[in-house]
Amino acid sequence: xxxxxxxxxxxxxxxxxxxxxxxxxxxxxxxxxxxxxxxxxxxxxxxxxxxxxxxxxxxxxxxxxxxxxxxxxxxxxxxxxxxxxxxxxxxxxxxxxxxxxxxxxxxxxxxxxxxxxxxxxxxxxxxxxxxxxxxxxxxxxxxxxxxxxxxxxxxxxxxxxxxxxxxxxxxxxxxxxxxxxxxx
Amino acid sequence: xxxxxxxxxxxxxxxxxxxxxxxxxxxxxxxxxxxxxxxxxxxxxxxxxxxxxxxxxxxxxxxxxxxxxxxxxxxxxxxxxxxxxxxxxxxxxxxxxxxxxxxxxxxxxxxxxxxxxxxxxxxxxxxxxxxxxxxxxxxxxxxxxxxxxxxxxxxxxxxxxxxxxxxxxxxxxxxxxxxxxxxxxxxxxxxxxxxxxxxxxxxxxxxxxxxxxxxxxxxxxxxxxxxxxxxxxxxxxxxxxxxxxxxxxxxxxxxxxxxxxxxxxxxxxxxxxxxxxxxxxxxxxxxxxxxxxxxxxxxxxxxxxxxxxxxxxxxxxxxxxxxxxxxxxxxxxxxxxxxxxxxxx
Numbered sequence: 001x002x003x004x005x006x007x008x009x010x011x012x013x014x015x016x017x018x019x020x021x022x023x024x025x026x027x028x029x030x031x032x033x034x035x036x037x038x039x040x041x042x043x044x045x046x047x048x049x050x051x052x053x054x055x056x057x058x059x060x061x062x063x064x065x066x067x068x069x070x071x072x073x074x075x076x077x078x079x080x081x082x083x084x085x086x087x088x089x090x091x092x093x094x095x096x097x098x099x100x101x102x103x104x105x106x107x108x109x110x111x112x113x114x115x116x117x118x119x120x121x122x123x124x125x126x127x128x129x130x131x132x133x134x135x136x137x138x139x140x141x142x143x144x145x146x147x148x149x150x151x152x153x154x155x156x157x158x159x160x161x162x163x164x165x166x167x168x169x170x171x172x173x174x175x176x177x178x179x180x181x182x183x184x
Numbered sequence: 185x186x187x188x189x190x191x192x193x194x195x196x197x198x199x200x201x202x203x204x205x206x207x208x209x210x211x212x213x214x215x216x217x218x219x220x221x222x223x224x225x226x227x228x229x230x231x232x233x234x235x236x237x238x239x240x241x242x243x244x245x246x247x248x249x250x251x252x253x254x255x256x257x258x259x260x261x262x263x264x265x266x267x268x269x270x271x272x273x274x275x276x277x278x279x280x281x282x283x284x285x286x287x288x289x290x291x292x293x294x295x296x297x298x299x300x301x302x303x304x305x306x307x308x309x310x311x312x313x314x315x316x317x318x319x320x321x322x323x324x325x326x327x328x329x330x331x332x333x334x335x336x337x338x339x340x341x342x343x344x345x346x347x348x349x350x351x352x353x354x355x356x357x358x359x360x361x362x363x364x365x366x367x368x369x370x371x372x373x374x375x376x377x378x379x380x381x382x383x384x385x386x387x388x389x390x391x392x393x394x395x396x397x398x399x400x401x402x403x404x405x406x407x408x409x410x411x412x413x414x415x416x417x418x419x420x421x422x423x424x425x426x427x428x429x430x431x432x433x434x435x436x437x438x439x440x441x442x443x444x445x446x447x448x449x450x451x452x453x454x455x456x457x458x459x460x461x462x463x464x465x466x467x468x469x470x471x472x473x474x475x476x477x478x479x480x481x482x483x484x485x486x487x488x489x490x491x492x493x494x495x496x497x498x499x500x501x502x503x504x505x506x507x508x509x510x511x512x513x514x515x516x517x518x519x520x521x522x523x524x525x526x527x528x529x
Contacts, residue, residue: 018410020410025404025406025407026406026407026410027407027410028404028407029399029400029403029404029407029408030403030404031403031404032399032400032403036396039396040400040407040411041410041411041412043393043396043397043411043412044393044412049393052392052393052394053391053392053393054391054392054393054395054396056390056391
């Protein structure tokens with residue numbers, strides 16, 4: 001998702017937590033440590049930035065909190081993110097997006113390409129965030145994941161919303177047809 | 185094979201390899217390596233004068249090397265330190281010859297304007313990169329020639345000292361000279377300024393938000409951009425600061441050693457500084473050590489030529505070899521890291 005222009009606001013606030021599609025390209029600096037990556041995109045937040053300084057003690061405590069809550073398996077928070085497995089990298093990305101208790105989260109294929117255990121953990125943490133009041137826009141190509149997580153489902157085809165369902169009354173076959181472009 | 189690779193990629197291995205390559209270069213030049221190294225060491229560290237000259241070269245290399253270090257860490261290949269150094273030196277020399285005021289503010293003004301001059305020269309390439317997407321390797325390299333000829337024109341024309349034979353500005357009044365650090369040598373307190381700058385740069389990298397964003401942009405520009413880093417602002421700022429470091433270096437040479445500006449200010453410090461920055465692993469404190477090592481080569485090289493008949497050009501061959509060794513070292517280190525990383529998945 002390359003923002004060509006404009007800003008996203010939610011409830012009057014500019015800050016929107018994003019779980020990007022490609023964690024390697026967009027979400028992580030692979031040669032930075034876990035602690036350094038824990039504040040990526042958050043470097044100007046009050047409490048992280050202090051005057052011209054970056055509070056590395058805060059970065060480390062945030063990193064420890066993420067590692068613990070999201071079960072990131074690493075020798076320490078001082079190892080380069082490059083050395084982590086894909087699932088652990090993604091748990092770090094999701095943990096970082098949720099650590100400031102955002103009111104709005106944009107999650108783009110948050111479990112793509114990661115193992116079953118990491119997938120379950122990421123999904124349950126997203127549901128917890130929803131239960132504590134966050135609005136989550138989940139964009140996913142995985143229909144099972146959508147059916148398992150979403151309260152409301154919008155099907156998009158060629159940039160237009162082709163259909164809208166509540167979870168209570170979804171029909172897999174209808175969704176499948178809309179995804180493929182057929183009219184209702 | 186694996187042990188050999190890890191030895192070669194370590195600092196000790198690099199030193200051994202460089203000594204072996206230097207010996208080969210001396211043998212080709214027809215000198216015994218023992219005589220050559222003796223001359224090199226005596227000529228650079230053998231007495232107060234020699235140490236002074238070594239530290240003069242160390243200081244002259246350290247300013248542009250730190251600037252290059254900052255640019256490279258931001259992912260920008262500033263090859264233009266030579267021109268930035270010249271412009272900074274010209275600003276300092278021209279202003280110093282023109283103003284009349286107490287020495288302390290005069291020296292401060294010369295140094296600050298030297299940094300401004302080099303900074304402007306770096307900012308041109310930065311602006312071209314940020315706004316026009318001009319490749320900074322080409323633009324910084326080409327701006328060297330522009331700087332060289334503009335400064336030559338100015339000191340051979342409008343700014344020429346009519347009393348001098350060559351193309352140079354008027355001499356600075358003696359109370360505008362930077363104080364000497366080691367008595368009876370040419371070494372000025374410019375070296376202390378350079379060392380302070382290295383510590384400041386280390387602090388900026390390790391502790392500030394600007395340093396964090398700069399390193400992120402250098403390592404992963406796309407991730408940095410999506411994390412709210414303004415890449416075009418960072419690009420011109422990094423090249424401007426990088427140029428300011430080199431320009432300040434030029435100003436310290438003018439006020440500290442030359443006491444006037446001419447275009448022979450630098451025997452290629454801005455280019456050698458690229459090797460210095462790479463040898464120092466783009467780490468400001470290691471760059472200080474690397475500057476000293478290259479200072480030994482610069483000062484000792486002259487002595488090698490005089491007493492061991494090793495041509496000065498052999499020193500440049502050696503410097504080229506050192507860059508090659510270090511490039512190979514980085515490659516070996518990256519490969520073994522990748523293999524380790526793959527094993528951890």
